[in-house]
Amino acid sequence: MSVTREDVLNALKTVKDPVTGNDLVAAGLVRALTVDENGVRFVMEIDPAKADPMEKARAEAEAKLKSLGIDKVSVAMTAHSAAPKPPELKGTARPKPAGPEAVPGVARIIAIASGKGGVGKSTVSANIATALAAEGRKVGLLDADVYGPSQPRMLGVTGRPASPDNKTILPLRNHGVTMMSLGLMTQEDEAVVWRGPMLMGALQQMLFQVQWGALDVLIVDLPPGTGDVQMTLAQKTHLNGAIVVSTPQDIALLDARKGIDMFNKLNVPIYGLIENMSTHICSNCGHEEHIFGHGGVAKQAEKMGVPLLAEVPLHLDIRTASDGGAPIVVSQPDSPQAQVFRGIAKQLIADGNA
Numbered sequence: 001m002s003v004t005r006e007d008v009l010n011a012l013k014t015v016k017d018p019v020t021g022n023d024l025v026a027a028g029l030v031r032a033l034t035v036d037e038n039g040v041r042f043v044m045e046i047d048p049a050k051a052d053p054m055e056k057a058r059a060e061a062e063a064k065l066k067s068l069g070i071d072k073v074s075v076a077m078t079a080h081s082a083a084p085k086p087p088e089l090k091g092t093a094r095p096k097p098a099g100p101e102a103v104p105g106v107a108r109i110i111a112i113a114s115g116k117g118g119v120g121k122s123t124v125s126a127n128i129a130t131a132l133a134a135e136g137r138k139v140g141l142l143d144a145d146v147y148g149p150s151q152p153r154m155l156g157v158t159g160r161p162a163s164p165d166n167k168t169i170l171p172l173r174n175h176g177v178t179m180m181s182l183g184l185m186t187q188e189d190e191a192v193v194w195r196g197p198m199l200m201g202a203l204q205q206m207l208f209q210v211q212w213g214a215l216d217v218l219i220v221d222l223p224p225g226t227g228d229v230q231m232t233l234a235q236k237t238h239l240n241g242a243i244v245v246s247t248p249q250d251i252a253l254l255d256a257r258k259g260i261d262m263f264n265k266l267n268v269p270i271y272g273l274i275e276n277m278s279t280h281i282c283s284n285c286g287h288e289e290h291i292f293g294h295g296g297v298a299k300q301a302e303k304m305g306v307p308l309l310a311e312v313p314l315h316l317d318i319r320t321a322s323d324g325g326a327p328i329v330v331s332q333p334d335s336p337q338a339q340v341f342r343g344i345a346k347q348l349i350a351d352g353n354a
């Protein structure tokens, strides 16, 4: 899709908010905007009493975007009162800080990003987190992938996090990693609601009201793309660095470049690129094949002057391990596949980044 985020915003600026008379963007109605090859998604946060006129604005916005040639436009309308909330937290009205704020007890925050979905960002995050834990680091993993939280499954964690004092949320822990996920705050079939207005608030709660304890490093598994979650995270807290995961395919690389540009604009250092699904290693015979091509990420990294942290092979065991709730670093720590992730962890520690 050749339509840019800018094009989308410009189109939305031509639609009037029937309540304030401003355009939708100026009225702050467009939330969690994601523009990628799957289309355009965003949320309009509305006053439920104004649902009828707002529905007209929503339909107009959708029609305008479709007229740009965008096939899939998904505009969800939500109201604060209608969204299910995470544990009701009392007495926690925080003064809204203007700039980024440190997360108490957390020494460093590293974001793991990808330009597009399905490149293995969550798999990489889970394995880096467990590999850092294996090196003796105190590690947290925040699953901020609102469009498909997968860390509970990958780390084999179930249950709802408790909030005994109604002020803080107790994270869960497995394989030496302290973990919190938006996926644990919703019923499975309700995940879509997090695309709503609660999203930014929920993200802030995940950062500041979860009792992370003392951590050397908090890994944040971001949603794919360059949407509002990434911006919010970089604005609300201090991101020490970012790692961008890509597959060798051209399109994924192009998207990865957008991700890198975004972090550059946000002044977040890029620790490096990871090429995932680099080489296919047959689990029967060990034969190596470059299904998606090979070396593209290395070339791109060189071109952009960022390090290539690792090339992770496409291997069935990596998938089955994650699906089984124990990442390969935990279930087969001595396998060559696990060694790749352990190498990344050692590198991050050696560089003073984790």
Ligand SMILES: Nc1ncnc2c1ncn2[C@@H]1O[C@H](COP(=O)(O)OP(=O)(O)OP(=O)(O)O)[C@@H](O)[C@H]1O
Pocket (backbone or CB within 6 Å): 114, 116, 117, 118, 119, 120, 121, 122, 123, 124, 145, 148, 150, 223, 224, 276, 277, 312, 313, 314, 315, 316, 317, 318, 319, 320, 322, 323
């Ligand atoms: N190196 C790999 N070898 C084999 N399977 C892999 C590898 N990396 C990821 N996978 C599998 O690919 C699928 C997608 O991976 P994952 O969920 O980590 O991607 P993602 O980028 O986080 O996706 P999304 O952003 O859409 O959530 C999963 O089934 C995962 O087990």
